Amino acid sequence: MYRYDEFDHRFVAERTSEFRGQVQRRLEGSLTEDEFKPLRLMNGLYLQLHAYMLRVAIPYGTLNSRQMRMLAHIAETWDKGYGHFTTRQNIQFNWPKLKDVPDILDALASVEMHAIQTSGNCIRNTTSDPLSAVAPEEIEDPRVTAELIRQWSSLHPEFTFLGRKFKIAVTASDQDRVALKLHDIGVQIVQKDGRTGYRVLVGGGMGRTPMVAKELRGFLPREDLLPYLEASMRVYNLHGRRDNKYKARIKILVHEIEIDAFRDQVEAEFVQMDRSAVAAPSEEVDRIIAYFVPPTLPPQAEDNAAIARMRKVDPEFDAWMRRNIHIHKRPGYRAVTISLKPIGGVPGDATAEQMRAMADLAKSYANDELRVTHEQNIVLPHVAVGDLYQIYRGLAAIGLDAPNKGLVTDIIACPGLDYCGLATARSIPVAQAISTRLADRQEEIGPLQVKISGCINACGHHHVGHIGILGLDKAGTESYQITLGGDATETAALGERTGPGFGYDEVPVVVEKLVDTYLDKREAKETFLQTYRRVGMEPFKEALYAA
Amino acid sequence: MPKTFHPKVLTANDLINGNSVFLTPEGWSDRIADAMTALTPDQASDLEALGSRGVDQNDVVGPYLVDVSLDSDAPVPLTRRERIRAAGRPSIAFIEAPKVGQAA
Numbered sequence: 177m178y179r180y181d182e183f184d185h186r187f188v189a190e191r192t193s194e195f196r197g198q199v200q201r202r203l204e205g206s207l208t209e210d211e212f213k214p215l216r217l218m219n220g221l222y223l224q225l226h227a228y229m230l231r232v233a234i235p236y237g238t239l240n241s242r243q244m245r246m247l248a249h250i251a252e253t254w255d256k257g258y259g260h261f262t263t264r265q266n267i268q269f270n271w272p273k274l275k276d277v278p279d280i281l282d283a284l285a286s287v288e289m290h291a292i293q294t295s296g297n298c299i300r301n302t303t304s305d306p307l308s309a310v311a312p313e314e315i316e317d318p319r320v321t322a323e324l325i326r327q328w329s330s331l332h333p334e335f336t337f338l339g340r341k342f343k344i345a346v347t348a349s350d351q352d353r354v355a356l357k358l359h360d361i362g363v364q365i366v367q368k369d370g371r372t373g374y375r376v377l378v379g380g381g382m383g384r385t386p387m388v389a390k391e392l393r394g395f396l397p398r399e400d401l402l403p404y405l406e407a408s409m410r411v412y413n414l415h416g417r418r419d420n421k422y423k424a425r426i427k428i429l430v431h432e433i434e435i436d437a438f439r440d441q442v443e444a445e446f447v448q449m450d451r452s453a454v455a456a457p458s459e460e461v462d463r464i465i466a467y468f469v470p471p472t473l474p475p476q477a478e479d480n481a482a483i484a485r486m487r488k489v490d491p492e493f494d495a496w497m498r499r500n501i502h503i504h505k506r507p508g509y510r511a512v513t514i515s516l517k518p519i520g521g522v523p524g525d526a527t528a529e530q531m532r533a534m535a536d537l538a539k540s541y542a543n544d545e546l547r548v549t550h551e552q553n554i555v556l557p558h559v560a561v562g563d564l565y566q567i568y569r570g571l572a573a574i575g576l577d578a579p580n581k582g583l584v585t586d587i588i589a590c591p592g593l594d595y596c597g598l599a600t601a602r603s604i605p606v607a608q609a610i611s612t613r614l615a616d617r618q619e620e621i622g623p624l625q626v627k628i629s630g631c632i633n634a635c636g637h638h639h640v641g642h643i644g645i646l647g648l649d650k651a652g653t654e655s656y657q658i659t660l661g662g663d664a665t666e667t668a669a670l671g672e673r674t675g676p677g678f679g680y681d682e683v684p685v686v687v688e689k690l691v692d693t694y695l696d697k698r699e700a701k702e703t704f705l706q707t708y709r710r711v712g713m714e715p716f717k718e719a720l721y722a723a
Numbered sequence: 724m725p726k727t728f729h730p731k732v733l734t735a736n737d738l739i740n741g742n743s744v745f746l747t748p749e750g751w752s753d754r755i756a757d758a759m760t761a762l763t764p765d766q767a768s769d770l771e772a773l774g775s776r777g778v779d780q781n782d783v784v785g786p787y788l789v790d791v792s793l794d795s796d797a798p799v800p801l802t803r804r805e806r807i808r809a810a811g812r813p814s815i816a817f818i819e820a821p822k823v824g825q826a827a
Contacts, residue, residue, distance in 0.1 A: 203739065205781040223784060225808050227741035273740040522815060593804055594813030602803075605815050652802055 178467045180288045196278035220291025231294040236304035236322040237265030237548040241535035246287040248531035261524045265548040297338045299329035306547040306555040312505040318348035339416040339424035357389040357668040379430030382634035387427040390435040403451035471543045476508025495579035514554040515578040519615040523589040524552030533574045583618040585611040592630025599630035601647025601654040609684040624704040640664035644671040654680045693719040729790035732758035733770040735783035755809040756797035
């Protein structure tokens with residue numbers, strides 16, 4: 177894992193100290209809220225429906241056990257004992273008091289964490305593949321590139337006050353686990369003619385104007401990455417709209433001038449700029465690479481008789497093994513998905529006790545690493561096959577043994593009207609009701625991603641849910657639009673609306689009708705998405721709206 | 724047609740802890756039941772003026788008026804958002820762990 181260098185330590189310490197002074201002046205009254213708000217947002221502190229909310233950055237979703245324990249400590253000491261893992265691989269605390277936030281930031285800094293650039297119109301946390309250094313098909317560990325981007329984008333003076341927020345994701349796999357095409361810029365590590373470089377996508381995003389990213393460069397030499405990103409950001413910063421915040425994202429610019437014209441401008445800027453001043457020095461790249469050298473994993477047998485026996489005698493363990501385990505590039509190892517979606521639970525929430533237990537499991541069995549996924553789950557990346565039952569038992573003891581990764585109860589949901597000041601409808605209780613209603617059938621249903629947003633900003637990724645649910649306010653009543661066919665992976669697609677919306681209480685029934693229609697139309701082992709793509713919208717529409 | 728005037732209470736967020744609070748005769752409180760109620764547009768303007776004073780005195784952030792019903796003992800906000808906010812907690816169950824040093 178990456179460790180802070182002297183610069184990282186200094187800038188986090190300086191920022192934390194600076195913010196302590198700003199909070200003090202706010203509490204004393206020498207800063208007004210109008211003056212303070214942009215300062216607190218630059219440090220990840222929002223004011224939400226019930227309380228302040230602090231969003232903590234988890235770079236590319238990677239944590240060690242010490243950091244996870246610190247999150248548990250923060251939850252317990254300064255919050256209400258839990259935290260919420262987000263679709264941006266971060267964590268949010270929902271109840272901090274303003275006076276305590278400087279102490280929280282000091283605590284985070286002590287484990288090399290912070291909340292800088294988790295809000296505001298800047299480059300946000302760079303996300304990456306939760307199966308980095310695990311997935312057999314990956315070209316290299318994408319977190320080296322993500323860390324390079326993190327360093328380049330942190331406190332970048334030219335890009336601290338963009339037209340809007342800016343999100344970058346990195347993957348090194350052709351199996352997309354980062355929603356690459358739904359980011360402002362998506363960076364895919366690729367190989368061409370024996371060389372490793374980057375494919376760069378631009379202009380994706382969700383929100384009120386969802387768009388799938390377009391290819392900006394098919395192959396970019398490795399050394400050109402940061403200059404090319406800088407050139408892209410510069411074109412966006414110069415030409416992106418600032419008159420209307422809803423039209424200020426890069427996707428709108430790319431859409432309005434079209435990708436070829438955008439590319440021409442980026443290439444022109446790239447050619448004329450001083451690329452050597454921006455490119456990462458090779459010694460810095462080597463330093464980062466050294467932090468991501470694959471762990472030394474002792475040889476393990478691929479087959480384990482004890483585990484095979486336990487799968488036979490413990491059907492719940494067997495179900496968990498079928499759903500929550502991912503193949504590893506090293507024989508005899510697996511990655512484990514810890515589902516933060518217990519049946520009827522709050523998607524993405526974990527208590528301090530659960531965080532500590534996950535940290536203990538990571539320390540004991542997973543090379544001291546945890547990964548937060550954009551699907552609001554946690555991954556233990558390097559687990560010996562022989563340890564899987566111990567991990568399962570450990571998770572069962574804290575209620576995190578749900579065998580549901582990728583199933584209908586593995587729902588992404590934003591905080592919605594229960595926490596968020598922007599939300600127009602509830603999303604968490606909708607997720608809970610769907611989860612409870614369909615839990616007994618989830619194995620039969622198979623892979624099905626339900627994603628719920630409580631407003632048009634789409635933090636719950638509803639546009640790319642196989643079944644997407646968008647909660648709106650219609651004349652004082654919650655109304656939920658349903659979309660079908662969305663896809664966040666390498667075959668990315670935006671969902672299509674079924675028709676008029678439904679009331680809050682109707683949504684679980686509506687989802688069940690959609691599921692029943694799918695099961696009725698399903699051929700062989702088709703997934704929901706495959707069936708939808710084959711039969712189209714009509715049968716589903718008929719099931720929902722026919723009298 | 725003139726817009727129907729609904730009774731109103733004044734809400735804001737407490738500066739220090741961020742909690743939703745309501746203006747009462749005794750100051751700001753997290754209990755909407757104690758809130759002063761405006762029954763006319765003029766009274767609503769008076770509440771807003773008092774809210775601005777709360778901002779100036781550094782007690783609260785972002786005061787605004789909330790439409791309420793007075794059909795029950797305490798004012799009840801007309802929108803779900805404000806009802807959730809007035810409750811001071813989400814509409815869902817969540818596990819509130821004891822603070823460090825407190826008995827469970």
